[in-house]
Structures are given as C-alpha cells and as structure tokens.
Amino acid sequence: MSKQYKKLQQKLHPKEKKAAPKEKPVGKDYILLAVIGFIAVMTIFGWEYMNNISRAMYVLLGISMSCNYVQRHGKLSEEKMVYVARIGLVTIAIAVALFLVSLYYQFFA
Numbered sequence: 001m002s003k004q005y006k007k008l009q010q011k012l013h014p015k016e017k018k019a020a021p022k023e024k025p026v027g028k029d030y031i032l033l034a035v036i037g038f039i040a041v042m043t044i045f046g047w048e049y050m051n052n053i054s055r056a057m058y059v060l061l062g063i064s065m066s067c068n069y070v071q072r073h074g075k076l077s078e079e080k081m082v083y084v085a086r087i088g089l090v091t092i093a094i095a096v097a098l099f100l101v102s103l104y105y106q107f108f109a
Contacts, residue, residue, distance in 0.1 A: 029069060029072060029073070032065065032068065032069055032072075033069070035065055036062065036065045036066060036069065039058060039061050039062045039065060040062060042058060043055070043058040043059060043062060046058075051102075053098050053101060053102045053105070054102060056098055057095050057098040057099055057102065060091045060092070060094050060095040060098070061091075061092070061095045063087070063088075063091045064088050064089075064091040064092040064095060067084050067085070067087050067088030067091065068088050070084050071084050071085055071088065
C-alpha cells in the first residue's frame with residue numbers, strides 16, 4: 001500500500017531535478033586585451049632600442065598574457081588547459097627573473 005502511495009505521489013507531485021549550478025559567464029576582459037596590445041606595441045616599436053634581456057622579457061610577458069587570455073576564454077580540454085596554465089606561469093616567472101637581471105645590470109653592474 002505504501003509503495004502505491006509513493007508512486008501516486010510521484011505522479012501527482014514529481015520531484016524537480018536539481019540542475020547543476022550555472023557558471024557565471026566570463027567577461028570580455030578588455031583590460032587584459034589592452035595589456036596584451038600594449039605589450040605588443042611596446043615590443044614592436046621599441047625593438048631597436050631594447051637590449052636582448054628586455055626583448056626576451058617583453059616577448060615572454062606577451063606569451064604569458066596570451067596564455068592567461070586563452071585559459072579564461074578557450075574551449076580546451078582539461079589536459080590542454082593544464083598545459084596552457086603551466087606555460088603561462090613559467091613564462092611569467094622567467095620574465096620576472098629577467099626583469100630582476102635587467103635591474104641588476106642597470107643599477108649595480
């Protein structure tokens with residue numbers, strides 16, 4: 001009797017399925033695009049005036065910011081997303097190290 005009552009209750013008042021929480025849509029990241037553009041312009045127009053360390057630093061910064069943008073907006077698999085995140089972190093770390101080397105050469109050497 002209780003089984004029939006439960007079936008009847010389910011037919012009359014079906015339980016709503018819990019939907020997965022919706023992810024917030026990612027914004028357009030205009031600031032990130034502006035920073036990538038600024039880095040590209042500085043690299044292109046300042047190429048003649050930069051030394052090799054500065055050139056490498058700006059190129060690595062551009063790669064890192066591009067990886068950040070791809071990480072936020074790319075429709076990549078989880079495995080590829082991990083690679084993109086690692087590339088971004090490694091390039092920003094090398095760029096910071098090159099910045100410190102550049103400071104050393106400019107002020108202490």
